[in-house]
Amino acid sequence: MEVFVKDIAKVLENIAPTEYAESYDNVGLIVGSFCKKVRNVLVTLDISEEVLYESIKKKCDLIISFHPIIFKSIKSITGKTFSEKVIIHALKNNISIYVIHTNLDVVWEGTSSYISKLLRINREKVLFPKRETIKKLITYVPVNYADIVRNALFEAGAGNISNYSHCSYNFDGFGSYMGNKKTKPFIGKKEIIHMEKETCISVIFPDYKLNIIKNALLKNHPYEEVAYEIYNLENVNPNVGIGFIGSLMTKMNEYDFLFFIKKRMNLSCIRHSNFIKKEIKKIAMITGSGRFGIETALAEKADVFISSDLKYHDFFKHEKKILIVDIEHYESEKFTKNLLKSLLEKNFFSISIYESEVHTNPIKYFY
Numbered sequence: 327m328e329v330f331v332k333d334i335a336k337v338l339e340n341i342a343p344t345e346y347a348e349s350y351d352n353v354g355l356i357v358g359s360f361c362k363k364v365r366n367v368l369v370t371l372d373i374s375e376e377v378l379y380e381s382i383k384k385k386c387d388l389i390i391s392f393h394p395i396i397f398k399s400i401k402s403i404t405g406k407t408f409s410e411k412v413i414i415h416a417l418k419n420n421i422s423i424y425v426i427h428t429n430l431d432v433v434w435e436g437t438s439s440y441i442s443k444l445l446r447i448n449r450e451k452v453l454f455p456k457r458e459t460i461k462k463l464i465t466y467v468p469v470n471y472a473d474i475v476r477n478a479l480f481e482a483g484a485g486n487i488s489n490y491s492h493c494s495y496n497f498d499g500f501g502s503y504m505g506n507k508k509t510k511p512f513i514g515k516k517e518i519i520h521m522e523k524e525t526c527i528s529v530i531f532p533d534y535k536l537n538i539i540k541n542a543l544l545k546n547h548p549y550e551e552v553a554y555e556i557y558n559l560e561n562v563n564p565n566v567g568i569g570f571i572g573s574l575m576t577k578m579n580e581y582d583f584l585f586f587i588k589k590r591m592n593l594s595c596i597r598h599s600n601f602i603k604k605e606i607k608k609i610a611m612i613t614g615s616g617r618f619g620i621e622t623a624l625a626e627k628a629d630v631f632i633s634s635d636l637k638y639h640d641f642f643k644h645e646k647k648i649l650i651v652d653i654e655h656y657e658s659e660k661f662t663k664n665l666l667k668s669l670l671e672k673n674f675f676s677i678s679i680y681e682s683e684v685h686t687n688p689i690k691y692f693y
């Protein structure tokens with residue numbers, strides 16, 4: 327079966343909608359064409375010229391990168407910076423570049439999923455649940471059509487709350503209307519006031535599905551003019567957000583815990599705050615830059631906070647209650663390649679997915 331860039335984008339965006347990316351981020355297809363046929367894919371944490379040469383060597387038509395190569399808008403592409411050089415080479419060699427970054431960080435099956443399995447942590451919840459990602463739809467449907475409309479909304483992705491699907495609230499009442507002479511009412515007659523027994527259906531849905539939900543409503547509602555209301559909800563989305571809280575199966579002392587993550591993640595070095603003689607069981611973790619998470623990890627009564635890009639003064643914030651651990655940025659995210667490869671291999675059988683062998687960490691360690 328032929329696979330195109332748009333097929334791969336669709337699968338990835340189903341897992342990690344681009345709308346979930348942070349405002350500073352730049353995700354989705356950033357170089358190339360959705361209509362390009364794909365033979366092989368290269369997944370990488372970062373894009374460099376070496377990664378691009380590797381993709382040419384491995385006959386990859388698409389590079390999927392975790393970190394974007396373009397963050398801010400660029401006004402010219404002349405090859406004066408490394409990112410411009412990469413873009414020029416990619417275009418010359420007909421290679422598309424797709425980025426999946428903070429949108430992969432915030433979804434339940436994303437970055438945290440892989441790392442928590444690797445560290446044998448039973449994830450309980452998101453550390454920073456995302457706000458303003460849920461909308462509510464209320465609509466009024468003739469009683470005999472309520473099932474059809476409700477099911478169409480469920481099928482389009484409405485009515486999911488955590489582990490529950492098909493959630494809705496319904497009650498019956500009477501709707502009134504009178505169409506003018508230009509109308510063709512589905513029930514009743516034009517220019518005569520009509521009272522119809524209707525079911526009020528209310529469902530929630532993720533905001534990125536707004537158009538799909540609206541289309542499902544308008545396509546399945548029998549009325550010529552559909553009455554509906556859509557609201558933004560303040561509720562947090564418990565399954566979407568940065569970082570996670572979870573627990574180990576068995577407690578470990580601080581030394582054993584650091585040794586355990588060093589071994590499991592193949593780390594050469596770990597920076598950490600003073601040992602506080604605490605047994606480690608409850609873990610708070612943010613992959614990538616996460617120094618903003620220390621206070622929340624403390625409030626959640628985690629025994630350890632693991633992240634990267636922590637500064638000197640951050641290590642003073644332990645309050646003698648939490649072990650603060652920095653495993654470095656690249657090291658905390660390096661398994662994203664494995665995650666992307668496994669997500670793609672579950673969906674595409676006729677193409678090869680390669681993990682980049684280029685070590686793209688720009689930070690070198692001198693021992």
Ligand SMILES: [Zn+2]
Pocket residue numbers: 393614615655659
């Ligand atoms: Zn990163």
